[in-house]
Amino acid sequence: MAIVQLQGVVKEYPLGKLVVSALRGIDMTIERGEFTVIAGPSGSGKTTLLNLIGCVDVATRGTVLVDGQDTGRLSDADLTRLRLHKLGFIFQSFNLINVLDVHQNVEFPLLLSGTLTPGERDKRVRSLIDRVGLTEQLIQRPAELSGGQRQRVAIARALVTNPAIVLADEPTANLDSGTGASIIELMKELNRTEGTTFIFSTHDHAVMSHARRIVKIRDGAVESE
Amino acid sequence: MRVLVHIALRNLFQARRRTALLGSAIALVSASLILLLSIAHGIEDSLVTSATTLSAGHVNVGGFYKTTATDAAPLITDKAKLRQIVMDNVPGVEGIIERHRGWGKVLSPFGTIQSGLQGVDISTEKRFLERIQLAKESDYVEGGRDEVVGDPSKLAQPRTVMMFAANARKLGVRVGDEVTIQIELLGGATNTLDATLVAVARDVGMLSSFAVLLPTQDVLELYRIRPETTGALWVYLDDIDRAEAVRADLAKVFEAEGYRVMDHVAAPFFFKFDTVMGEDWTGQSIDLTTWEDEVSFLTWVLTAFNAVSWSLVTVLVGIIAVGIMNTLYTSVRERTREIGTMRAIGMTRWQVLGLVLLEAGLLGLGATALGTVAGAAIATGIDLLNLPVPILAVQAILLADTLHLKVVPSNLVAGVVALSTFTALAALWPAWQAASMRPVSAMSHIE
Numbered sequence: 020m021a022i023v024q025l026q027g028v029v030k031e032y033p034l035g036k037l038v039v040s041a042l043r044g045i046d047m048t049i050e051r052g053e054f055t056v057i058a059g060p061s062g063s064g065k066t067t068l069l070n071l072i073g074c075v076d077v078a079t080r081g082t083v084l085v086d087g088q089d090t091g092r093l094s095d096a097d098l099t100r101l102r103l104h105k106l107g108f109i110f111q112s113f114n115l116i117n118v119l120d121v122h123q124n125v126e127f128p129l130l131l132s133g134t135l136t137p138g139e140r141d142k143r144v145r146s147l148i149d150r151v152g153l154t155e156q157l158i159q160r161p162a163e164l165s166g167g168q169r170q171r172v173a174i175a176r177a178l179v180t181n182p183a184i185v186l187a188d189e190p191t192a193n194l195d196s197g198t199g200a201s202i203i204e205l206m207k208e209l210n211r212t213e214g215t216t217f218i219f220s221t222h223d224h225a226v227m228s229h230a231r232r233i234v235k236i237r238d239g240a241v242e243s244e
Numbered sequence: 245m246r247v248l249v250h251i252a253l254r255n256l257f258q259a260r261r262r263t264a265l266l267g268s269a270i271a272l273v274s275a276s277l278i279l280l281l282s283i284a285h286g287i288e289d290s291l292v293t294s295a296t297t298l299s300a301g302h303v304n305v306g307g308f309y310k311t312t313a314t315d316a317a318p319l320i321t322d323k324a325k326l327r328q329i330v331m332d333n334v335p336g337v338e339g340i341i342e343r344h345r346g347w348g349k350v351l352s353p354f355g356t357i358q359s360g361l362q363g364v365d366i367s368t369e370k371r372f373l374e375r376i377q378l379a380k381e382s383d384y385v386e387g388g389r390d391e392v393v394g395d396p397s398k399l400a401q402p403r404t405v406m407m408f409a410a411n412a413r414k415l416g417v418r419v420g421d422e423v424t425i426q427i428e429l430l431g432g433a434t435n436t437l438d439a440t441l442v443a444v445a446r447d448v449g450m451l452s453s454f455a456v457l458l459p460t461q462d463v464l465e466l467y468r469i470r471p472e473t474t475g476a477l478w479v480y481l482d483d484i485d486r487a488e489a490v491r492a493d494l495a496k497v498f499e500a501e502g503y504r505v506m507d508h509v510a511a512p513f514f515f516k517f518d519t520v521m522g523e524d525w526t527g528q529s530i531d532l533t534t535w536e537d538e539v540s541f542l543t544w545v546l547t548a549f550n551a552v553s554w555s556l557v558t559v560l561v562g563i564i565a566v567g568i569m570n571t572l573y574t575s576v577r578e579r580t581r582e583i584g585t586m587r588a589i590g591m592t593r594w595q596v597l598g599l600v601l602l603e604a605g606l607l608g609l610g611a612t613a614l615g616t617v618a619g620a621a622i623a624t625g626i627d628l629l630n631l632p633v634p635i636l637a638v639q640a641i642l643l644a645d646t647l648h649l650k651v652v653p654s655n656l657v658a659g660v661v662a663l664s665t666f667t668a669l670a671a672l673w674p675a676w677q678a679a680s681m682r683p684v685s686a687m688s689h690i691e
Contacts (some may be wrong), residue, residue: 073588074686075588075682075683075684076683076684077586093538095593096592096593097591099587099590099591099593100590102588102589102590103589104590108588108589108609110585110687113589114581114582114585115688116582116585117253117258117301117582118250118254118257118258119247119249119250119254121250121252123247126247127586127589128589128590130246130247131247131589131590131591131595176589178614180590217497220480221362242675
């Protein structure tokens with residue numbers, strides 16, 4: 020069952036008097052529970068594609084369906100709600116909230132959704148932190164963590180709301196190869212045990228080797244699968 | 245909400261130098277506001293005290309008596325009946341005193357002054373004696389003793405006089421000296437009386453320059469008027485705020501009793517001579533006023549002070565508003581990626597707006613509370629020090645010879661609420677900027 024469907028997706032950016040095409044008619048379907056890599060060189064359109072699937076941007080033309088909802092027809096509030104409840108994000112530079120500690124960073128999306136009681140929330144947060152191996156760092160702030168630990172916090176934060184899809188934009192780019200591999204292993208394990216759909220972008224061949232499906236894009240178009 | 249408060253507090257703490265600078269500025273404005281309000285309330289307090297001691301009761305039953313259409317004397321006749329009408333119709337009367345109203349020259353071998361003359365029965369002037377403080381001799385005599393001399397109760401004796409320090413200085417007299425009081429009668433003839441200075445009081449601003457007190461009997465004798473006549477009945481109520489209502493009620497009562505009652509004009513009796521002398525009636529007319537009416541010529545002091553204070557505070561608040569906007573705008577710019585991330589995770593525009601406003605609100609609340617408490621403490625301290633005001637012009641404005649500040653608790657609460665609300669409002673623009681960011685643009689922001 021498709022969780023993401025893209026049909027004829029075009030994304031253009033105005034650049035002065037010019038219009039730059041970041042995506043040129045992408046058609047793609049991602050099934051629920053997949054572990055998919057969007058691969059391609061820098062500037063190929065990987066991040067733009069993830070932004071459209073992640074509902075932080077909208078297509079210039081074409082249709083993006085996320086969990087059956089056409090993102091081009093949704094209001095800003097609906098898109099925010101979709102991001103909060105259906106999507107999790109892992110960023111290349113971690114993007115943690117510096118003034119919050121590990122527990123608070125992971126708890127943050129749950130506080131925004133307001134769906135759990137404080138007790139349930141704490142239990143869920145602690146179990147995920149334990150899962151990513153950061154129990155000892157519970158009250159440390161991002162500045163006190165290594166790059167790998169920060170990315171683990173980001174993974175826990177992305178998964179805490181039990182999202183249907185986790186989007187990871189070059190999650191290992193700022194990590195050494197050993198830490199990067201352990202992060203990918205963690206994501207694979209979570210994909211297997213939680214059934215969460217993972218879509219991540221990379222241009223690292225070592226990372227691509229872990230993927231079950233690789234979609235290669237170049238110059239804003241799908242080159243091969 | 246808890247997490248927003250936490251983030252806002254942590255952000256303020258993280259940028260602690262900026263928070264401290266901006267917070268200090270807000271606290272300074274708050275303290276200034278409270279200080280200025282305390283001075284204004286001090287002036288108001290002095291005005292009420294001096295007005296209701298020297299110029300008026302809370303409500304005044306005065307009037308004019310005209311023997312011909314073209315003259316006017318500030319007199320009421322049959323004072324006992326008027327007093328009874330007041331007692332019968334006004335609840336909550338704490339006391340009624342009589343003051344004869346006159347105007348004349350006071351002469352000494354060294355100087356002359358023009359002043360209002362007030363005939364008093366000192367045995368009924370408990371309020372006056374409680375509020376007036378006697379001046380040290382050195383306050384009005386060069387090289388005088390640094391101690392209080394004189395006794396106001398001696399005003400019970402005939403041919404005595406009491407005045408304030410500024411007038412004693414002008415006349416160059418001290419307690420025990422003789423002065424001559426000269427008045428003009430209705431027909432244009434003059435009458436004089438020699439009296440001994442029995443007491444000199446500390447100045448209470450402009451009003452004290454126009455008050456020389458004599459025994460009632462001496463005023464009757466000077467003006468050759470009958471004992472059942474007086475200048476005005478000063479009525480003191482249990483609640484000064486009821487004065488205007490009581491005045492309006494008494495006007496109806498006196499009209500019902502058959503008296504001619506003058507239209508209410510919010511002015512002191514001595515401003516009404518020209519009008520009354522131009523009116524075509526003879527006999528008695530009753531003029532009912534409140535204490536505010538009798539000192540309305542002085543309220544400009546308060547109005548002017550308030551205008552200057554509020555102008556100053558408005559400028560300061562304006563500067564602070566620009567500071568807050570600039571600081572928060574910088575803060576939002578610095579945290580663009582963080583805001584973009586929070587939006588991507590699922591924070592709504594309104595929550596982002598709320599977060600920035602909360603940050604400003606918390607800063608404003610903390611700083612204004614601190615500033616307000618500091619301002620109140622400073623004001624109370626200054627008041628307790630009883631600092632003398634050496635310049636006569638300033639004494640006239642402050643209506644006292646010492647610096648009197650009055651801290652009103654409701655002002656403190658209003659100050660904190662108003663300024664912290666204002667701080668949050670000043671943050672609206674940067675907050676809106678933050679809330680309007682598109683997550684994709686914010687996340688790609690290069691710091």
